[in-house]
Amino acid sequence: DGGITQSPKYLFRKEGQNVTLSCEQNLNHDAMYWYRQDPGQGLRLIYYSQIVNDFQKGDIAEGYSVSREKKESFPLTVTSAQKNPTAFYLCASSASGTAFYGYTFGSGTRLTVV
């Protein structure tokens, strides 16, 4: 079955560490997105990519970095510069470089600072 796979499901980060969240899709979608979800807030866009080797900052990109070397993969690195990284992170994809027909979401990664 086609879909988006996020790993790990749970991730713990120590102070000062960088951690990388994986997102892989086999839907042949052009565009991929990273959102952050906090209690009581809507999903907020971190980064998005419409084609391989190209990506743009979203509303809350500070402290995060991404790469898009393959169409299927869009990993997110949470750097030590992100001061409040504890959140639920969602990866999504859409066809044809537009969200007009709806996103497909992964199952999420819950990141906790310890």
Add this chain to the structure above:
Amino acid sequence: EDQVTQSPEALRLQEGESSSLNCSYTVSGLRGLFWYRQDPGKGPEFLFTLYSAGEEKEKERLKATLTKKESFLHITAPKPEDSATYLCAYTNTGNQFYFGTGTSLTVIP
């Protein structure tokens, strides 16, 4: 400023008690209004897309409607398995979604 507001924040219903969730928006050039269902600890699951005022879509006990200023998600005779957070989102460029904060629905047996 474009934005979408969902109400109520939380809703508790008895099984079989029909109700509606509201998503009001102030968006210029709305191209699509979307409804998603999200279960705890999981990613949102797509339900409906509405593109123009007057449009309606149905799926099982759910019916989504759209006016020029708001969208409603009507839930008819809900069951406990309908308990979830329901998110609405809009797009005006086709490239990004902007999400509301959601309505947490609990259906009591």
